Amino acid sequence: MFRPPRGMKDLYGIDFRKYDYIVRTAQKVAEKYGYEMISAPIIEHTEVFQRAIGDNTDIASKEMYTFLDKGGDSITLRPEGTAGVIRAIVTNSLTQNLPVRLMYYGEMFRYDRPQKGRYRQFRQLGVEYLGDKSPYTDSITIATASEILNAIGIFDFEILVNSLGDDETREAYIKAIVKYFSRHKNRLSQDSQIRLQKNPLRILDSKDRGDIEICSMAPRIMDYFSKDAGNYFDKVCELLEKYGVKYEVDPFLVRGLDYYSHTAFEFKPTKGEYKDSIGGGGRYDKLLSQFNGPDVSGIGFAFGIERLMLLLDNQKFKGNIRRVAVTPVTDKENDIAFELFKTLHACDIAAEFLHVGNLSKKMKVADRLNCEITLLIGENERANGTVTVKFMNVADEARKTKEVNINEIVGFIKYALERS
Numbered sequence: 461m462f463r464p465p466r467g468m469k470d471l472y473g474i475d476f477r478k479y480d481y482i483v484r485t486a487q488k489v490a491e492k493y494g495y496e497m498i499s500a501p502i503i504e505h506t507e508v509f510q511r512a513i514g515d516n517t518d519i520a521s522k523e524m525y526t527f528l529d530k531g532g533d534s535i536t537l538r539p540e541g542t543a544g545v546i547r548a549i550v551t552n553s554l555t556q557n558l559p560v561r562l563m564y565y566g567e568m569f570r571y572d573r574p575q576k577g578r579y580r581q582f583r584q585l586g587v588e589y590l591g592d593k594s595p596y597t598d599s600i601t602i603a604t605a606s607e608i609l610n611a612i613g614i615f616d617f618e619i620l621v622n623s624l625g626d627d628e629t630r631e632a633y634i635k636a637i638v639k640y641f642s643r644h645k646n647r648l649s650q651d652s653q654i655r656l657q658k659n660p661l662r663i664l665d666s667k668d669r670g671d672i673e674i675c676s677m678a679p680r681i682m683d684y685f686s687k688d689a690g691n692y693f694d695k696v697c698e699l700l701e702k703y704g705v706k707y708e709v710d711p712f713l714v715r716g717l718d719y720y721s722h723t724a725f726e727f728k729p730t731k732g733e734y735k736d737s738i739g740g741g742g743r744y745d746k747l748l749s750q751f752n753g754p755d756v757s758g759i760g761f762a763f764g765i766e767r768l769m770l771l772l773d774n775q776k777f778k779g780n781i782r783r784v785a786v787t788p789v790t791d792k793e794n795d796i797a798f799e800l801f802k803t804l805h806a807c808d809i810a811a812e813f814l815h816v817g818n819l820s821k822k823m824k825v826a827d828r829l830n831c832e833i834t835l836l837i838g839e840n841e842r843a844n845g846t847v848t849v850k851f852m853n854v855a856d857e858a859r860k861t862k863e864v865n866i867n868e869i870v871g872f873i874k875y876a877l878e879r880s
């Protein structure tokens with residue numbers, strides 16, 4: 461038996477319907493906030509991600525699907541959406557008219573350890589907003605993300621926010637945490653000992669239990685904010701309150717990527733079994749200049765679509781096309797039933813033509829396809845110029861079936877579907 465590669469899943473049935481619904485709903489909300497769609501390539505030159513994400517992050521150092529193509533170029537399957545979109549913005553000089561507001565969705569790839577809600581191929585939807593660097597834009601962007609969740613039907617989540625400050629802040633803060641973690645170096649995990657040398661901020665992201673305990677007593681970034689960074693963050697919080705967006709400040713939220721400055725945020729479910737992050741984002745100041753683009757600041761966020769799918773009720777996604785089954789009783793009625801099937805489709809009624817097997821098999825298929833109505837044509841109906849309409853979900857025998865003239869059947873079905 462062939463299986464997909466580890467950590468990758470076939471998406472179909474209820475899951476595909478959920479995926480499609482999430483993307484479409486998010487797109488509607490994003491359009492209201494002025495976003496347009498962009499689709500960048502799934503693979504980019506490896507350097508695009510190395511520059512954007514930072515060489516010393518877990519994603520770039522361990523999780524990227526990177527290989528040489530036939531021309532000998534190093535290419536990488538995108539592990540996240542921002543880097544490619546920013547590269548596309550610079551390539552196409554889209555910053556000539558600011559603000560630029562783009563939404564994307566699609567497959568991402570990370571060579572991670574698969575578990576519930578964590579796959580090697582997964583899907584994200586996200587937005588990038590370039591141009592205005594202000595607490596207003598940050599709070600509007602967080603509100604957009606929150607509205608997307610609400611529109612999808614997800615209400616039980618918390619929003620964690622923090623600020624990574626400006627260069628001055630981060631310089632002072634990194635000095636302080638290097639000093640702190642160096643004192644606890646021997647108790648840090650192997651990975652975090654390396655991070656201490658290469659990228660100390662990332663220790664705060666560690667999932668290792670011992671590291672988490674040491675992190676809980678670490679210095680907090682707000683104690684190192686420059687005046688500007690402090691004012692900026694206070695204003696973001698004030699505006700979120702004005703917006704009525706509930707949030708918690710998480711002083712250790714640094715997010716897994718290197719490109720953030722100032723506002724960073726993350727969304728976590730508060731009900732049910734699944735507790736891991738469903739999405740997050742933040743402001744970035746230097747990402748465009750990494751691609752030799754103009755000095756324009758941006759803010760963005762991304763949601764993990766599979767994680768949002770985990771929070772949606774299966775019941776609502778059973779498939780809601782109301783189908784009519786056109787069922788000849790024997791092969792002799794096939795042609796007349798086929799004509800009726802064609803007429804129904806021409807009148808925009810979703811119909812099935814069930815002509816294979818005996819009648820009991822056809823009725824079983826009608827049931828399995830959730831057909832609400834079966835139209836039976838047998839010898840009698842053929843002789844009378846009629847169709848027997850059978851309402852599959854009606855229990856009352858007197859109302860379950862009705863013989864209708866074949867010339868009146870379209871109007872009858874439309875009326876019946878409207879009322880049910």
Ligand code: AMP
Nearest residue numbers: 540577578579582737738739763764767
């Ligand atoms: P990140 O780009 O790491 O900030 O991830 C943004 C969101 O993508 C996370 O909050 C998750 O919802 C989702 N995500 C990240 N990695 C995975 C994965 N391996 N499998 C499924 N979803 C993921």
